[in-house]
Amino acid sequence: MLTLHCPYCGVNADETELDAGGEAHIKRHGPGSDDNQFHDYLFTRENPKGVHLERWRHAAGCGKWFHAARCTATLEVFGTYPAQVYEPPQDIKDAISAKRPGWSWREFE
Amino acid sequence: MSTRLAKQGRLIDRSKQITFKFNGTTMRGFEGDTLASALMANDQMMMGRSFKYHRPRGVVASGAEEPNALVGLGEGARFEPNQRATTTELFEGLTSISQNHWPNLEFDVGAVNTALARFLPAGFYYKMFIHPQPFWKHVYEPIIRHSAGLGKAPDKETKDADTYEHFYAFADVLVVGGGVAGLQAAKAAAQSGAKVLLVEQTSHWGGRAPVDGGTIDGLAPDAWVEQTLTELKATDNVTIRTRTMGSGVYDHGYALAYERLTDHTPGAPGPRHRLWRIRAKQIVTATGAIERPLSFAGNDVPGVMLASAMRDYVVNWGVTPGQRVIVATNNDDAYRTAISLKKAGVDVLRVIDARTSGGGALADEARSLGIRVDPGKAIAKVKGGKRVKKVAICNQDGIGGAREEVACDAIAMSGGWSPVVHLWSHCGGKLIWDDALAHFRPDPARPPLGADGNGFVVPAGAANGPVSLGDVLADAQTAGEAAANAAGFTPKTADAPKGVSELELPLEPVWLMPANADMPLRMKAWLDFQNDVKVSDVQLAAREGYESVEHTKRYTTLGMATDQGKLSNINGLATLANALGEDIPQVGTTTFRPPYTPISMGSIGGEARGEVFQPIRKTPVHEWNDANGADWEPVGHWRRPYAYVRPGEGVHDAVNREVKNARENLGLLDASTLGKIIVKGPDAGKFLDMMYTNMMSNLKPGKCRYGLMCSENGFLIDDGVVARMDDDTWLCHTTTGGAERIHGHMEEWMQTEWWDWNVYVANVTEQYAQIAVVGPNARKVLEKLGGMDVSDAAIPFMGWADGKIGDFDCRMFRISFSGELSCEIAVPASQGLAFWEALIEAGKEFGVMPYGTEALHILRAEKGFIMIGDETDGTIIPQDLGLNWAISKKKEDFLGKRAQQRSHMTDRNRWKLVGLETVDGSVLPDGAYAAGEGVNANGQRNVIGRVTSTYYSANLDRGIAMGLVLHGPDRMGEVIEFPGTDGKIYKAKIVDPVFYDKEGKKQNV
Amino acid sequence: MKHYSAFAVAREALRYHTGWERAWRSPEPKKRYDVIIVGAGGHGLATAYYLGKNYGIQNVAIIEKGWLGGGNTGRNTTIIRSNYLQDPSAAIYEKARSLYEGLSQDLNYNVMFSPRGVMMLAQTQHEIRGYQRTAHANALQGVKTEWITPERVKELVPIINLDGPRYPVLGALWQERGGTARHDAVAWGYARACSAMGMDIIQQCEVTGVRSENGHVVGVDTTKGAIDCDKLGMVVAGHSGQLAEMAGFRLPLEGIALQALVSEPIKPCMDVVVMANTVHGYMSQSDKGEMVIGGGTDGFNNYTQRGSFHHAEETVRALVETFPMISRLKMLRQWGGIVDMTGDRSPLISKTPLGGCFINGGWGTGGFKAIPGSGWGMAQLMATGHSPLTEAFSLDRFKEGRFIDESVAAGVAH
């Protein structure tokens, strides 16, 4: 039963107020992309046992999408941040590094 | 015999007598009794039968860990099976029945299993009943199922007479357990200013201490408990609850507490149970410890009881299980029982102490009271069936020979204590083995981790290992302070109250009595009393290679009973470890899962039953529909009329009537459930061009356009009419199920992909009641009501306008899903019912009839319009449905475009939409598949198509259908076969999907 | 292998059951095997068993990081059915179901397959259409199912509440030969039979790496040393992703938590398996008397084997409404498992980018019922390079957009 801090309305939201949105920072591939790119865009997922960056929506609250940095093995939360970014902010990366030195996730570390 | 003692009983009020029933016999007890203590007071030692062998079972414990004394409680709508007699507070008129026997408790046919026990070892059913094949289902299994099962099932029509509720609570520190450790931990935590919630599963505070004696700061435990309670009650930041069990600990500080409000006062107003959903920064588990039985032959005979439990019954309830008692132990604590019994006037024949050294100070006190103590001895065997008759005593180090028999009627046993680590373990807390005390306790280095990655559970008192009163209180103080600190408060460090109790000598682990008991004895030495698992069973499992503790548990069912192994697990583990020649910590434990003790299904469901089981969404016309024959169809959470059935009319007659009337006169449809989403902004057109397959940016204000939406995976997810309001505002209609889904879909893409586009979206679905006025007389009724110009010139087909109809401000859309002249009119929801009634009234002279969803389906099918959810099922792309005209070729991109370029999506062998006409005019079965030639590699009949919609058309007086068929559009006129599940073969001709008014004249007048 | 029978049990009883031999050996790994199966769950053991039985490949090791049958095989709600909509699903699940019919005899181990019947309630018009479609499909697939009326539903399930205030029962899709089996026994039975064929089941041995040479697998590194092999089968459910990473490729999978719970045992009151998809709940009664209840899945990656409580709550809420008499029963135990979900919620049984390496996973919430069919097909694929049973479940289907979507008929995959 997670609680995640909504970076928009400042609420520590109960999991039942949230919708999970899967992996974060996925680049959209539309017309013009090749089959592999499009396949990976839609289906290939990091699915890590450890540090994960993922999307959540404060559905029963302010309705905003945000990102969470979370460990899938312990459910530890390193931080949450707005969804309108292409990569996790430095303070989030630092928070993860503090707890999981040497972590990496896709192109981020 | 077991009886009520003349004195004693700190929890009962002898001035308040209570009458209750057990197996039909009226008995008497006192206020403060549990059902178990009251039954014993009435010399009812045998309270049930075991699971597998149906052996007589008596109460063995005095609390939540009880595996034997389970009864069916109450009657009718309040009957509850498997209720623990030891945790059931006695109340006037209580009725209970014992379980798992036929015809009755005293004489049970199933007891034949006892005689066969030798032939029914652990896992016997895996090795037997294999042949002949059908016998398992029809002969063996039914027998096993009937002899298994425990409590009687409630009557099949039972509807629970009680209500339940949830409650969300937030605390800095949750303390579970109201014994002296819990009280002290709560006090210590509260002094820091932290918000503390303290819960205790029983109806009284203090736990074991008042029974076990000693002093706290010079006070008797009872007095100290009173004093501390008074302090806590006076502290604003502390909340305390009795009859509330901490039942589970989950991630991120989430905990469940199970409050039993009216179990002891059935029928009282208010909910029966309240399930607390607690978020705590820190959780202190002051859950105490549970005494372990000793494994000796016949340790399951009624009258054999945990030493601590026997003490509880004497001190708390003034009952004794017997008159001539023998105590068997491997530790000093059990001497307290001998002493309590003796002081209560019960004859204690002797204490059999497995330790050659004998006991310490408590042993001396016992001796001084004239109790005989036999060091180095063991119980070889208990004799007696439904009641202890005598014991055979032998040396502990031996196989059980050279016995001395002593007659007695009760035995108190103590194999040491195991901390209650369940709540610590639920969320991943790990354990370490303590050799000195021979038990698992929480490993402070490996606690369950919270959201911040730090531990959030702190064990306190006996639940953490300490045994003596002094150590328990000191540990509780530390735990309370630590929890407060971890919760972000600064604890006032204070000295723990001084607990004084007799010094105890160390126990000696005894996992089998006598140590080398021979096989006949081991086959009678019980580990799990309820499931009938014996020492020999665990040894057999080990022998057969079921070496993992999980394998042994599952193979023998050890610890899988309703007590979840509270008494049996550690003894079982030790037995397994010995059998494998390993150390206990190597063998490890099984996983602890919530709940700590079983909680009612009702409490889990909470308030969500009956009318509030799930929300029912209602349109402004709902009540009118209900009053006018609506045959309801659930659509999502909405209810829509399937048809309006008149008195003496069948549902299908009603549908046919509605379908004809809409084409011939005037039909009204409550379309309020259709989604209505406003999209506004400089980039709204660009945004909608991505959302829809067709172009929306070039739609002219005042006009409407039918649009399709696909997922990024290419599949059709919704459709609807889009109207352009003004330069930068569009109104998108969605399907009934689509409103919230599509609104969320738009927000998601807006917020997470194109967040730099200037677009705002608002879901105004429920602001309007939307009513479709359909049929040749549609314009007439509107003109009669007066107001805006509704002529074709003023509002042409696929146009819209704001205006007034009668007194009603409205927005009118000239759109048609029926193929008839049709206006969809939106009015404010609060005027929706009035508007509907006005239309009904004014429409009378034009033959007005409301129509439901089925008529809606048929009308659109007659016109070959697709329906999301019928023609689509999540695997369909617009191209399958011949909707290419609605897919913009000009646009470089839209959601789903790339997906639709994948090889399987462009495959010319994809089934395509066609109309289907049965050769004989009958109706094709819904969901039927068209059979092709031959079978596939897996022997399945090849198929070449399927029916997506099929109806009887009253207007055409024949069956019409739509379907997806391989190369369908190229095969017009061909007849294909649809095998029905009724065995018939339905022949249907492939035709154009538009069955009615192909030119579309009627809608455009 | 000592034969199991009532006679054998009686004989052993006379010597206090001291004569029973181990159900399976616990050997140290050899240097090399023809085939290594990673994962001694139901699917892995069944794969090994049919490799030996159908193709004579018996130089096989099954490597398990924990204890055999300890993953989802030992955590599921044991439902067996094959009333699936899509041809490939119906084919493999019906193959599995038909193998279950004779599995106890085949393995000489009573797996307690109980064809008590599986019922899927239709509670909306949409569900009626969906299940009637399934019934038509099943008829052509050779899967025996039928559409039954509410009256028949009540006959079969006396404790059901036909007209709940929210969703009346409008009928049901009924598979008479569906049912349940004893999950542990399935793993143990296959393990015993594999061991008897000379295969090595190596428990408490974790794979730490996959070794390959010029694009072909040559062995694995484990906590018990390096082991060589010609072919490798990855059958590790929730941990497929981690293993694939070791082999150098990625999968269209995500691991999430699925929950289940049981009530205290009561005397028999429900003889069939009931699934109510509109309200998201399903329930059956075990031979022990417990009501076995399936909970929902979380929406996020989770490797804790603990689910979020509110999913269990939603399920119980639905079932109390459907079967009011369970309101005063008590939940005895709840637990969770890790299931791996693919893009279309259907499994992967496929060759992989690494030569000689095969994957069997992505069973989501419905793997137990498929065990024998999955093992049968996987063995055929590994032994011969092709299996009609598994063809459609290949990895490349996602690239082509060729999905196997069972949700279309409102059918859940439990």
Added chain:
Amino acid sequence: MSDPVSAPVSAMNHASYVGIARVEETGLQGMITLRGDLSSATLGKAIKAATGQGVPDVRRVAVDGDSGACWMSPDELLLLVPYAEVEAKLAALNETLKGEHALAVNVSDARAVFRVSNGPAREVMAKLAPVDLSPGAFEPGEIRRTRLAQVAGAIWMEEDGAFRVICFRSVADYVFKLLSVAAQPGSEVGVF
């Protein structure tokens, strides 16, 4: 006198229930959903004109009688105005906001409003919403969009300790029954 046929009626038409607390639907309330840049001065001006209130801070409400402004999200407010004036206020609002990127729509009829008062209102609400409603944690002036059992809703407290509850119109009946069950006699929790 009888109302004209077209007289508007609120979802529950003032239904009420009295248990451990009083639950009532408060009838028609003018409501405008306003989306835009909450930091914009023009927007602030428009809101002042429409409601007499300034732009509320995050999770705050500024309500006086049936006029006020409630924070809904970083780019959304719910404006409360007298029901009869909603169209006029909306028109004025749109006039002022001309040229701004903003969206204002009338949602008066898309919602239902309840009041929970005269009793342990905090406890009644805490049975339904996963929110810390204890004194100090939740006080008048704060608004919380959350979940009421199985539906979305927004709640805030008034000075007298009563709760205002807003939900969608279609589930008004569900929410009314929900609140009534939560307020059933004998269900006091006794913690706040």
